[in-house]
């Protein structure tokens with residue numbers, strides 16, 4: 001197997017007396033779709049927060065293409081190509097849909113502050129490129145007709161798609177989705193599965209997701225890590241996870 005794109009080893013996170021994450025290890029191959037599941041409070045979101053730079057782990061190594069990114073902070077981690085969505089959608093709700101995608105690109109716009117101040121040709125060109133990119137992603141996500149609407153006024157399912165577009169427009173290596181199916185109706189969940197596969201196939205992004213919806217998890221993931229009480233208890237294909245006695249007892253048995 002080739003060198004993993006993302007390699008997590010001996011990850012632990014302590015909150016006072018609580019060991020919320022305890023010795024989690026897994027690695028992602030480039031282009032893989034990988035899910036983390038487990039009962040409420042198992043530590044999934046805490047793992048996400050450590051990987052995406054929101055928390056500095058108590059111990060452990062998080063290597064992206066061999067470089068340790070643990071504790072670097074979310075903005076720096078994003079510049080290294082690892083971006084995420086949130087359990088509760090986070091958008092600039094008072095900005096339009098299009099503006100949300102323009103803001104997301106600011107670090108990609110090549111012309112600098114002075115060029116902007118003097119409205120140079122280079123600045124106008126890079127601004128136009130950013131608009132073109134945004135429109136392409138709106139088309140891709142079926143959101144073009146809402147371009148000038150305030151993001152906060154979109155239907156929930158559309159807000160979720162916009163949040164994914166806002167991540168994708170930065171051309172990430174790793175896209176982390178925190179419960180992307182939460183609040184979606186059955187048709188939207190089905191569409192989401194197709195979208196995740198399409199993003200991987202057409203944009204070569206590696207996908208790491210946390211999800212409670214078993215049909216989405218089993219349908220889209222190539223490998224699954226199961227956590228319970230902060231610890232990894234199983235890692236394998238959907239088929240292996242479905243038949244793992246410990247997993248059935250810890251998690252699927254609850255359903």
Ligand SMILES: Nc1ncnc2c1ncn2[C@@H]1O[C@H](COP(=O)(O)OP(=O)(O)OP(=O)(O)O)[C@@H](O)[C@H]1O
Pocket residue numbers: 015018020038039040041042043044045046047
């Ligand atoms: N910032 C924090 N400070 C203190 N305790 C925390 C903090 N964040 C999470 N915890 C605790 O760590 C444990 C793991 O929480 P976490 O949110 O990671 O679980 P989860 O698997 O994502 O759960 P869910 O599926 O409900 O989102 C829980 O007991 C939680 O109360």
